[in-house]
Amino acid sequence: MSQVAYLTPGKREQTKLNNRLAILDAAREVFGDMGFEAATVRDIIRRTSLSVGAFYNYFRSKEEVYEALADDGARRFRPILHAQSAKATDFESYIRGAVRAYFDFLASENEAWMRAPRPPEAMPQTRNTPEILAVFEEVRAVLGNVIERGLAPKVDLDFLTASSIAVAREIGDRMMARRPVDVEAATEFVVRLILGGLPSLPRVEP
Amino acid sequence: MSQVAYLTPGKREQTKLNNRLAILDAAREVFGDMGFEAATVRDIIRRTSLSVGAFYNYFRSKEEVYEALADDGARRFRPILHAQSAKATDFESYIRGAVRAYFDFLASENEAWMRAPRPPEAMPQTRNTPEILAVFEEVRAVLGNVIERGLAPKVDLDFLTASSIAVAREIGDRMMARRPVDVEAATEFVVRLILGGLPSLPRVEP
Amino acid sequence: MSQVAYLTPGKREQTKLNNRLAILDAAREVFGDMGFEAATVRDIIRRTSLSVGAFYNYFRSKEEVYEALADDGARRFRPILHAQSAKATDFESYIRGAVRAYFDFLASENEAWMRAPRPPEAMPQTRNTPEILAVFEEVRAVLGNVIERGLAPKVDLDFLTASSIAVAREIGDRMMARRPVDVEAATEFVVRLILGGLPSLPRVEP
């Protein structure tokens, strides 16, 4: 038998889990506030009750937290997205479901780091996070499938996918910045823009 | 009179101007290649015949070149944009003109730094550069004007502006990444998406 | 009587001893492989079934294991050396016995850590380990004794001792690096060099 250990099984494991989450949460905020490059490991652990050393007990590098964050986001969002494509009977309902799912996701999580406004400085960076890339592929696949089945015209698939995501991201960001957060309205705007363009957009009172 | 003498800038003035432009050009490239954070002042002046010290004669900090770049971009693009709104007779021609102007601008300048892919890492950064903000305001004003004049339905102006710009930026980036660079096709895609949504998008052969 | 009971060490005692030895063995290897400075405590305990914490139950610091290792080596080698001086009837037989004993010792233990090649870097370090010092004193005493008894000329004792040890160490290292390890030949070389210099060295075929 191996040595008897102080195995109080729950406590230790729980702390580890909590610490890991604390680091991820802090990193989310910090990356969101100042961008990945500008953020330092110390910035992250400063928002934590841990030490620099502890950081490296949980992640091998700054890069790794970033990937964990991305994986995490992608991992949780992709199935939601996928479920939509199963449920959807026509193209419109798929788009609406997907956009809606994304906005709900945004609203529920405070996925601050996905939007990341950085007041003092600013640099245009295409945001090809692993997460975004994965979602892109997912959306692309579904749209491609829809087109193949004749439910939508044969258009430039990459352009369509990219545009749809860009609009959804942009409107998502702005939705989150408004008070109150109106998922319904934002969803409607995006869906109508994609499906019918300007003429079909919801009217608002002046 | 002495006025004339000063209209022809002295050699000194000219050199200063050239150096400033050399730094800006180098910075544009470098920021484009590796992103603002990763780029070092030395990276910039290395592409120049100047010295580190000289850099600080022209700009007080790395930040300042970035801002100058942004201002510069905006300053050159806004009049182009503005000219469109004067020329345009209806909404479609305005949109087409504007998008077209932006894509020409992209293609002519190798405005790499506005797209800035950074190989090893990647981080979502919304790009609220002064330039983008200025362009946003410009576009917003024109669209507002168009709506006011009854040429377009009364829709959510911020959302519309943001969406239009997002799509234009996204498709612009992808247009630049394709070979050959097809301004025509990209413009058509964006205009049709905004004006008529998916059904009106140009068909492509499978 | 109770004496007997304590002569057979308890299980507890045995485990402690084993752990201590396990650490020493691992440390020997690790110090041998990468040098003292480069070796980390974790490198040592990794080659053990123990934990970092346990390490500090047995040794107060990394330094302390090093000293224990040195003491240990010296403690085991000195009696062997001493036995030679008793057995020896003349100077040559003493020298031959001592050198032979050292080379056997080298070959039997894989006393890698006493030779310690460090792959990437390299730095001259004289090796005044406690062990070496102790052996030095032992050899010095015997040589002094031999000279006093008129069996060898009155020469500079420190120089002679130092030279003899240096040659033995150097040839020992090289003997261990050759395949097959030839204790006989190495011993003969050292003994003849010390006793008769170059002219008396064993010939080899071209």
Added chain:
Amino acid sequence: MSQVAYLTPGKREQTKLNNRLAILDAAREVFGDMGFEAATVRDIIRRTSLSVGAFYNYFRSKEEVYEALADDGARRFRPILHAQSAKATDFESYIRGAVRAYFDFLASENEAWMRAPRPPEAMPQTRNTPEILAVFEEVRAVLGNVIERGLAPKVDLDFLTASSIAVAREIGDRMMARRPVDVEAATEFVVRLILGGLPSLPRVEP
């Protein structure tokens, strides 16, 4: 023409040279006192009037100073050694010349770092510095040549070279540690040991 610069040609260059040498001197001492691994860049520059940053203006890494030191030592010693082999008429005069040259070299330079006693800690490290290796090859070549010409018996060349260098190093270290430093006596000891072994060693009074 290029821009006029503040070229006061001597001053600047001189300072650079001095700083480089200051770093090398400091590094020699520090590596000597505590070994390469244990020595930190900060330890080195502390013995200097420079800053951490300046260190990296002169050397790309800690490794690089080490190599510069080794190269430097080897570069200066090898020609001296080589000159001996030309001057020498027989084997004894070569050996004596070479050993003598090494001891003069030791005495003239305070080549502290080549001897490197480290009081607090200690770790046997074979000292295969580039310098030592180069010298080894040099000595080996000459000895080989001597043997080929029949001036010395056909013995194990590697063993002979290694032994000779080991003895010279060891006695050199001890010579330097004694007061007064007696190059004559040390040389004589080494030469006689190598050429005739113990019986031919110089006698000393009890």
Added chain:
DNA sequence: AATGAATGAGTGTTCATTCAT
């Protein structure tokens, strides 16, 4: 005793910025 997560000073190195020349 044993465990292994936590600690934080310390490491080599970079880089924006300053300043003597």
Added chain:
DNA sequence: CATGAATGAACACTCATTCAT
């Protein structure tokens, strides 16, 4: 004005050691 060496705070990361369990 130009130059480029000097500066030193800051960075990502390591590791000997401690300590709650």
